[in-house]
Amino acid sequence: MKLANHIAIRYIGFTIVILLCFIPLTYFVLRAVMNGNMDESMRFQRRHIEESLRTVPSGSFISPDNDISVRQGDGTLTSNRFFTVNQYVADDNEIVPYRVMEFGTIVNGRSYFVRIRRSMVENDDILRAIAGIQLLILILLFSSLLAINKNLNKKIWNPFYKTLESLRKFRIDKDKPLNLPEVPITELDNLNKSLNALTGHNKEIFQAQKEFTENASHELQTPLALMRSDLDMLWQTSPITEEQAKLLQNLTETNSRMSGLNKSLLFLAKIDNNQFPGTEEIELDNIIENILERLEPAFAQRDIQIVKNISSGIREKANKTLIETLFSNLITNALRYTPQNGTVNIVLSATSFEISNSGDGKALDKEKLFKRFMKQSNSGKSGNGLGLEICKRICDLNVYGIRYDFTDSMHRFTIDF
Amino acid sequence: MKILVVEDEDKLSGNIAAYLGKENYVCEISSDYRSALCRIEGNDYDCILLDITLPDGNGLDLLRELKSSDNAAGVIIISARNALDDKIAGLNLGADDYIAKPFHLSELSARIAAVIRRRQFNGNSKITTGEFLIDTDARTAFVNGNKLDITKTQYELLLYFIVNKNRVLSKMEIAEHLSGDEVEYYDSLDVVYAHIKNLKKKIATAGGNEHIKSIYGMGYKFEI
Structure with a gap:
């Protein structure tokens, strides 16, 4: 994960946590403030109602919108009592939250019980709007963070990535x-x-x-x-x-x-x-045949059978000395380590060169094989410990792959062109 | 045959002179650029052995000097550096051959013989030794007038023996002669043995005597 993203994710996570905490907090604070306002305005209404009752004495009364009801009181309650209640409104066929104030009062010697209610639907709308705005802010914040992040990646981190790239290629x-x-x-x-x-x-x-x-x-x-x-x-x-x-x-x-x-x-x-800078078109089959011709008496001396399947006309652009050394090393290695009456298989195709020889039934250590002076033979006829490393370097230089495997008691070296 | 050895290692030039002296070459030795230049101006040499690194100059400059004055001597460059650049530069400047240190004296001797042969175009491309006749132009060999049916390598081997006749040649130096630069990458003593066995057989088939002697089973000598 990119460092900038790593940081951004933490920023965003933190922001979400804070916002999630503040949304309910905002809700409760706003609700409290709104309720307070309603309660305040209902207190004013109480004075107005008491004033009206003083001038126009009344019995039971219910306003047409059901928001104010006055009835005979028993004189027990005088202080204001506030609460919130959900009520079913048949006209709209929905449950509406109401803020309710109840109080008892005595006007001109008569005791009244008054109940005032206010619909809180509008308040809820406001709250919903506020939550919406907060969500919008959240989204805006995220997107701008991401944008800033991208910008950071591009501009500020660019030299850093360039450094990394240069180091990688170095x-x-x-x-x-x-x-x-x-x-x-x-x-x-x-x-x-x-x-x-x-x-x-x-x-x-x-x-x-x-x-x-x-x-x-x-x-x-x-x-x-x-x-x-x-x-x-x-x-x-x-x-x-x-x-x-x-x-x-x-x-x-x-x-x-x-x-x-x-x-x-x-x-x-x-x-x-x-x-070895110079390169030329080399016919690989020619080079291999020449080496084999030169070594033929040595193979014959130890009755080693050479089975070859060399396609002709295989060309590679490379340095001739290096390519000759490469094949010569591999073939002489095979010669050196194949026991009397053994077999050496040589296959050259357009894509690869493969040489395998029979040997003692033990695979060589792949790790050590291409490293200098890592001889793995006690047979006394080992080379100078540099041959395969030279092969590896030549292959590296020409971007050839070189690998070793051991199957069916045959040591096999493969070069992929 | 007169040979100039330009080499700053006295022991090496001494050994070269001693070895070549036995082959009827007259060797003179110069251990630096200046004395070499003096000798070249005052003498006609058949072949000059030229070390590239000299205490007071570069052998390649000496080679330039030689070529600009149309000196007819064949030149073999000796270099401790074995650098491809030196080889190419030397051969481009007109050197006849290049040999890298360390070399066997028998190898040097073979190279000198080849250079001198090539320089003498007046019908001297044939070497006669005992019942052997080598045609170095056609790269063919004859025993008592019978053409030897031998491979390229066996021809090289026979020529090498004849040039270094009556000398003990170790298997190692024979192997190095036959495989050129690459001998260090494999042990080719088996190859030498096989080649010599085949060569002996073919000489015998063509009616030649047994000249190649095994010395203590470790080296060979072409006795004639």
Whole structure:
């Protein structure tokens, strides 16, 4: 719920409560005032009646409209008695409320009992009108509150929503800074300034970290190159005993692993730094067939059966190096983890690429799968722990979906173009 | 064959010179921009190995200098940065090849041989070693005059062996040579084994001798 609506609802609720309390209060106060007025005017009438009785002595008398009745009194009541009564009026066929005053009086030695009544129909009309007006005020108040609210949303909250939108779109790894504008409202302006400063600072730290990865990888290349050339020279010396050869082999492999790791890190840093900008039309089936051709002997070596269903003429606009790396990583992964005599299925269609391989009967942890250095295999032939992360980044960059599932003892990776 | 190594890491250039020296190359070493420029002006080289980052300048500037003076030497750029931009810039400026650190000396040797071959157009596209004949234009190989029915990869492998003949080549460097830049993304030692097995079989079928020797089961040597 929007903050403005949240506030408005409380305003409106409070207003309703107050009005609901005040409507009966108004009713009773007005009624009391009106009754008072009637009573006052009936008191005047009493004096007038007493005056009339003094000049024209009378017996029982009832006025034609039944509003004044005078009859023989017993002298007990002298003070005025007021009350309200509902009476049926046959002419109008309705029950009408009346304000009634009764009193006893003694004029010229004769005792009278007088009853005066006044119709309260008009008063009720007035009250009804007042209630109507109050209701109208209520409706007007609501609608103006809503209107003000809408206006608030549009004008006052607008910069706030813009800030929210910018924050939502903000990515620390993209080049664009947040750059929230200055706004006239102090609180929002402070918010924008704080957010600008916060994101700016984070960006700098992120940038520095990114550059560190790249620089560290670069700087490691030279010592790795020196070590490798030394190893190459060492290989050429003779005699080399079997024991030395074993050690040399290990050193060479370690050197290769290190430079592989280093290159992968550099590759990731380059993807992050958008250093693969060029895109071209690529025929995916060609790329996949080329990779398979290159790896064919390795698959054959372990008697792995490749079942492929590759549609031809599938084109994507992307960076060739990245796409080659993507497919190469997935296919070599399948090669690496498929056991002897296993099966690898490769399906390429216009909308997706799917590679599945038989493996041990355990699904991989989806959460960890695409994160760096999260190796899930103890088989000793695991890669450098960056391959799938590189795949994920390449897919993200090209807005492809990549997912993993494990069904019927097959590990399956799917890329949705 | 005269080669200039422009590289500021003395140990690396020393190893390069030592390795290439055994292949009848004469290597000269420059460790900075200025001395490299002097040597280039005073000598004719067949191939120049050029490091991009030099203490007193950029290797790419040196490359520009070379090209503007119509120097005939082939140029292979060596870079620690492995940046695509460097590669593209270098090749656009007229470099013949690009190799990223770290590299195997056998790989460098193969690249140098290829560059020199391409530079010498006077009928030298054929390499003869022992009973082998390699036609690098047609990318075909012959044993005792019989054409070898080999795949592209096996051809590359044979050429690599011949260029680095009588040297111990580890499986790792063979794998890296065959798969180019991508070797770090998979362990391709099985592939190497399979390719070598097939190549040996095909050479034998064509009537060639067994030249590819397994060394302690860890590397290979093309003995001739």
